[in-house]
Amino acid sequence: MDLVHSAMSVSLPKNWRSTMHGTMLYGPRDVRFEERPDPKIIEPTDAIIKLSAACVCGSDLWPYRGIDVIKQPVPMGHEYCGIVEEVGSAVRNIKPGQFVVGSFFASDNTCEICQSGYQSSCIHRQPGAPTGAQAEYARIPLADGTLVATPELPPDDLVPSLLSASDVLGTGWFGAVAAAVAPGKTVAVVGDGAVGLLGVLSAKHMGAERIIVMSRHADRQKLALEFGATDIVTERGDEGVAKIKDLTNGLGAHSVIEAVGTHEAMMQSIRATRPGGHVGFVGVLHDVEIPGREYFFSHVHLHGGPAPVRRFLPELIDLIWNRKINPGKVFDLTLPLEQAAEGYRAMDERRAIKALLLP
Amino acid sequence: MDLVHSAMSVSLPKNWRSTMHGTMLYGPRDVRFEERPDPKIIEPTDAIIKLSAACVCGSDLWPYRGIDVIKQPVPMGHEYCGIVEEVGSAVRNIKPGQFVVGSFFASDNTCEICQSGYQSSCIHRQPGAPTGAQAEYARIPLADGTLVATPELPPDDLVPSLLSASDVLGTGWFGAVAAAVAPGKTVAVVGDGAVGLLGVLSAKHMGAERIIVMSRHADRQKLALEFGATDIVTERGDEGVAKIKDLTNGLGAHSVIEAVGTHEAMMQSIRATRPGGHVGFVGVLHDVEIPGREYFFSHVHLHGGPAPVRRFLPELIDLIWNRKINPGKVFDLTLPLEQAAEGYRAMDERRAIKALLLP
Numbered sequence: 238m239d240l241v242h243s244a245m246s247v248s249l250p251k252n253w254r255s256t257m258h259g260t261m262l263y264g265p266r267d268v269r270f271e272e273r274p275d276p277k278i279i280e281p282t283d284a285i286i287k288l289s290a291a292c293v294c295g296s297d298l299w300p301y302r303g304i305d306v307i308k309q310p311v312p313m314g315h316e317y318c319g320i321v322e323e324v325g326s327a328v329r330n331i332k333p334g335q336f337v338v339g340s341f342f343a344s345d346n347t348c349e350i351c352q353s354g355y356q357s358s359c360i361h362r363q364p365g366a367p368t369g370a371q372a373e374y375a376r377i378p379l380a381d382g383t384l385v386a387t388p389e390l391p392p393d394d395l396v397p398s399l400l401s402a403s404d405v406l407g408t409g410w411f412g413a414v415a416a417a418v419a420p421g422k423t424v425a426v427v428g429d430g431a432v433g434l435l436g437v438l439s440a441k442h443m444g445a446e447r448i449i450v451m452s453r454h455a456d457r458q459k460l461a462l463e464f465g466a467t468d469i470v471t472e473r474g475d476e477g478v479a480k481i482k483d484l485t486n487g488l489g490a491h492s493v494i495e496a497v498g499t500h501e502a503m504m505q506s507i508r509a510t511r512p513g514g515h516v517g518f519v520g521v522l523h524d525v526e527i528p529g530r531e532y533f534f535s536h537v538h539l540h541g542g543p544a545p546v547r548r549f550l551p552e553l554i555d556l557i558w559n560r561k562i563n564p565g566k567v568f569d570l571t572l573p574l575e576q577a578a579e580g581y582r583a584m585d586e587r588r589a590i591k592a593l594l595l596p
Numbered sequence: 597m598d599l600v601h602s603a604m605s606v607s608l609p610k611n612w613r614s615t616m617h618g619t620m621l622y623g624p625r626d627v628r629f630e631e632r633p634d635p636k637i638i639e640p641t642d643a644i645i646k647l648s649a650a651c652v653c654g655s656d657l658w659p660y661r662g663i664d665v666i667k668q669p670v671p672m673g674h675e676y677c678g679i680v681e682e683v684g685s686a687v688r689n690i691k692p693g694q695f696v697v698g699s700f701f702a703s704d705n706t707c708e709i710c711q712s713g714y715q716s717s718c719i720h721r722q723p724g725a726p727t728g729a730q731a732e733y734a735r736i737p738l739a740d741g742t743l744v745a746t747p748e749l750p751p752d753d754l755v756p757s758l759l760s761a762s763d764v765l766g767t768g769w770f771g772a773v774a775a776a777v778a779p780g781k782t783v784a785v786v787g788d789g790a791v792g793l794l795g796v797l798s799a800k801h802m803g804a805e806r807i808i809v810m811s812r813h814a815d816r817q818k819l820a821l822e823f824g825a826t827d828i829v830t831e832r833g834d835e836g837v838a839k840i841k842d843l844t845n846g847l848g849a850h851s852v853i854e855a856v857g858t859h860e861a862m863m864q865s866i867r868a869t870r871p872g873g874h875v876g877f878v879g880v881l882h883d884v885e886i887p888g889r890e891y892f893f894s895h896v897h898l899h900g901g902p903a904p905v906r907r908f909l910p911e912l913i914d915l916i917w918n919r920k921i922n923p924g925k926v927f928d929l930t931l932p933l934e935q936a937a938e939g940y941r942a943m944d945e946r947r948a949i950k951a952l953l954l955p
Contacts, residue, residue, distance in 0.1 A: 349847060350871050358871030358895045360846075487719075488708060503888065512709050512717030512901075518892070525888025529862065529881030536717045539898040542871075 259372025260313045260577040265303030266585070268578040273312065273369065276376035281327035284380035286337060288319040290400045291371045291594040292568065293580045295430045296521055301581050304523070312369025313577075315341035316404040318396065321384075322374065330381045336391055337384040338554060339377055340546035341404045343367075346382030356382075356547035364543075371577050373596045385550040388558060395557060397565030397593055401435065402553040405591065406564040407546030408519045409435030409496065410553065413443055415517030415540040416492035420444030425481050426466075427506050428496030429457040431567040431591040432519060434464055436494040438564055441465025442556070445492070449484060451477055451505075457590060460566060474505060481509040489514060495541070500525045512536035519544055568593035618731025619672045619936040624662030625944070627937040632671065632728065635735035640686035643739035645696060647678040649759045650730045650953040651927065652939045654789045655880055660940050663882070671728025672936075674700035675763040677755065680743075681733065689740045695750055696743040697913060698736055699905035700763045702726075705741030715741075715906035723902075730936050732955045744909040747917060754916060756924030756952055760794065761912040764950065765923040766905030767878045768794030768855065769912065772802055774876030774899040775851035779803030784840050785825075786865050787855030788816040790926040790950040791878060793823055795853040797923055800824025801915070804851070808843060810836055810864075816949060819925060833864060840868040848873060854900070859884045871895035878903055927952035 259273040276285055291314050299305040318338040324331055331337060344351050344359035351359045359382070367375035377383055391399055398406075409432045418424050424440040426433045429452035440448050441464060449468040450461040458469050470480045482489055489511035495502055498520025506516045507527070518541030527539075556562045570589035572580050580592030618632040635644055650673050658664040677697040683690055690696060703710050703718035710718045718741070726734035736742055750758055757765075768791045777783050783804040785795045788811035799807050800823060808827040809820040817828050829839045841848055848870035854861055857879025865875045866886070877900030886898075915921045929948035931939050939951030 349845070353872045355872035355895050358893075486708070498888075500888070513712045513714035522888030522892040525891075527886040527888065527891070529857075529859070529884025529886065532884075532886070533877070533881040533901050536714050536901045536904075537899075540896075542892050542895045545895075 257373040258575065259369050261310045262300055262307060262313050263310045264307070266301060268301070268313065268581050270575045270577055273372060276374050278323060278325045279376065280378060281325035282379050282381065283325045284321055284328055284331055284377045284384065285323040285374055286317070286319040286377055287322050287374055288317055288370060288372065288596055289336070290318060290396050291574060291596065292316050292400060293371070293577070293584055293592045293594070294404060295432060295584070297581070298585055299521070299523070301585060312372070314369055314371030315367065316400060317367060317370040317375055318400045318403055324380060328380045331384050331386065335386040337386050338399050338402050338550060339384040340407065340550065342543060342546070343378040343383045344547055345379050346547060351382070351547070354548045355545045357543040357545045371574065371594055373574070383547065385547075385554060387554055391558070397568050398557040398563060399554065400593070401564040401567060402546070402550060402557060404544070404546060405431045405567065406435045406553060407549050408432050408544040409494070410439040410549050411544035411546070412436045412494040412496055412517040412519040412541065413439035413492070415515070415519070416494050417515040417517070417538070418443045418445050418492045421446050422491040423447040423449070423485055424492045424494065425449040425451065425490040425509050426494045426496065427451050427502050427509070428520060429454060429461065430496060433494065433496035434460050434567055434590065435564050436496055437461050437466050438464040438562060440492070440494070442562060449481060449490065454587065456569070460590065463566070474501060477505055478508045485511070491515070492517065494519070496520050498522050498525070503527065507532065507535055507537050510535070510537045514538070515540070517541050567591045571595065616732040617934065618728050620669045621659055621666060621672050622669045623666070625660060627660065627672065627940050629934045629936055632731060635733050637682060637684045638735065639737060640684035641738050641740065642684045643680055643687055643690055643736045643743065644682040644733055645676070645678040645736060646681050646733055647676055647729060647731065647955050648695070649677060649755050650933060650955065651675050651759060652730070652936070652943055652951045652953070653763060654791060654943070656940070657944055658880070658882070660944060671731070673728055673730030674726065675759060676726060676729040676734055677759045677762055683739060687739045690743050690745065694745040696745050697758050697761050697909060698743040699766065699909065701902060701905070702737040702742040703906055704738050705906060710741070710906070713907045714904045716902040716904045730933065730953055732933070742906065744906075744913060746913055750917070754924075756927050757916040757922060758913065759952070760923040760926060761905070761909060761916060763903070763905060764790045764926065765794045765912060766908050767791050767903040768853070769798040769908050770903035770905070771795045771853040771855055771876040771878040771900065772798035772851070774874070774878070775853050776874040776876070776897070777802045777804050777851045780805050781850040782806040782808070782844055783851045783853065784808040784810065784849040784868050785853045785855065786810050786861050786868070787879060788813060788820065789855060792853065792855035793819050793926055793949065794923050795855055796820050796825050797823040797921060799851070799853070801921060808840060808849065813946065815928070819949065822925070833860060837864055837867045844870070850874070851876065853878070855879050857881050857884070862886065866891065866894055866896050869894070869896045873897070874899070876900050926950045930954065
């Protein structure tokens with residue numbers, strides 16, 4: 238909001254808001270910050286939140302780079318936390334004024350699939366909800382099922398970590414859960430983006446004895462070590478697999494977190510896992526075709542997909558609130574929201590691990 | 597052995613044996629029963645067993661049908677049970693005179709992979725051991741790690757069930773374990789061959805509430821129902837998937853046992869499983885390529901491969917010994933070993949579910 242609007246708002250009705258601003262992707266490497274329609278309650282289960290912080294997701298880079306083709310300009314951003322402004326008439330548990338974190342998949346959290354812990358496959362799920370969270374305000378569908386409130390309004394320094402719980406931490410955490418990380422195990426992490434790094438943090442928290450991270454970037458290696466990595470492997474592909482086998486008595490890791498989404502990364506992950514071990518994959522799979530014969534004889538468990546972040550939110554918020562984990566460290570660049578385009582550029586060029594955007 | 601040899605053996609030294617006979621595959625649909633060299637102790641960890649019964653495996657049909665191409669004549673058969681004739685100097689636990697059942701993968705049962713329950717990926721594994729168990733005698737490598745003895749010599753009527761534990765039951769059982777079958781769950785079984793049918797038996801034993809078997813053959817449907825199936829689905833492919841969803845409130849089964857090994861069967865299995873559910877695949881994967889994007893959004897766990905039968909043998913032998921399960925019912929054709937070729941033909945033409953061969 239500009240100064241005039243801010244000044245004006247003093248004398249305007251409580252629910253009045255200026256026309257808001259948000260980011261739109263128009264095509265490859267064409268991110269614009271512009272006026273957007275104010276989000277409104279459409280369904281009685283909706284909530285409108287004022288975003289406290291937003292960010293750029295690694296998955297936003299797929300359309301940004303033109304690998305995922307978009308047919309029309311799209312609002313960007315699906316990671317969010319903020320203050321509830323307004324709720325629909327059917328919303329029971331979420332109240333205006335609360336600070337909330339939600340998953341990037343809206344879910345009712347009551348269906349049989351949600352109850353089994355797979356809220357991102359909820360029978361009423363709304364993928365990519367909210368639409369356009371790199372903005373000042375956002376509409377969150379299925380607010381009662383999707384949002385989790387913090388105990389009270391958080392201090393500013395916890396906001397980045399709470400934001401991370403919405404997707405990037407929740408996704409790294411799910412990667413570790415899907416890879417069956419447990420005390421005493423050796424874990425390898427393929428991918429040194431923010432998700433992979435938070436996979437390291439998650440594995441450490443879950444008691445992994447040894448955490449091998451595959452990374453060639455000094456800044457990411459440093460953060461990985463800070464999050465609990467014990468070994469860095471700079472080799473990739475078959476050489477990377479050989480290096481992990483060298484480090485594990487020839488057997489491979491017990492658990493591998495795949496946080497990239499390419500065929501090469503997936504095959505590297507399967508091959509770096511010992512028979513009976515687990516690959517947890519959370520990079521959105523792109524050109525992947527898993528060859529049956531090789532996979533059959535690998536004896537590797539596969540599990541993954543879009544992280545059911547809602548399952549983990551209460552625990553993650555609690556860990557952040559009590560300062561047991563500090564996932565917000567993945568944000569190594571902070572920009573005003575209107576400079577979102579620079580955040581994309583910095584991540585695309587690997588100058589930043591992850592960009593925090595402040596409205 | 598023919599009558600002359602049998603008569604002669606009375607006056608011959610205890611360890612003397614006639615030249616034995618066994619089956620060889622020369623090419624597509626060309627199975628011959630012929631003289632074979634007597635198996636001998638080669639490594640000090642070997643045992644020689646006199647087979648009490650042999651059988652034809654569904655996987656034998658891949659080379660029989662020419663789908664798996666063989667370059668030279670190969671001895672056939674890898675499912676076995678029988679009486680120990682002789683052991684090598686390093687064998688400690690297995691003794692001549694014992695009745696034993698073993699896995700089709702020889703394993704040391706002591707390495708880290710074996711100890712984690714994946715003996716068919718043992719670091720010293722010998723696949724397809726023994727070589728040629730559709731014979732009178734067989735050499736079993738790594739006897740101490742591979743063979744499990746019954747409490748005493750079994751009555752004849754238990755021999756078919758004990759034989760089944762060696763592979764077909766162990767494989768169906770692993771399919772159910774890999775599919776995370778548990779009390780109260782709905783299980784679907786893709787494939788109505790002997791492995792699929794014993795997957796039904798396994799799921800029933802593990803407490804599945806509902807067991808849906810996909811089958812179009814009256815004899816197999818009947819046995820499936822006897823083993824505990826609650827529903828029969830005759831549709832295949834997308835229609836079969838739709839039928840399973842109809843039966844499961846639109847969600848899909850919790851657990852699916854894939855007991856075929858084709859791309860169609862694998863995709864049908866993944867699509868018939870609810871988000872968060874498990875596919876256990878035990879059909880040797882042939883033309884399978886699992887598409888990453890679809891698999892990513894399925895949220896399905898995948899696990900399978902060559903069954904680590906050795907893990908389950910003590911429990912399976914115990915269940916059979918105490919007549920808690922009767923897996924030997926899958927043998928609906930019994931032939932003298934020398935008529936092995938007819939056993940292959942009957943299974944190939946689906947006139948038999950599984951052929952038992954008696955030496």
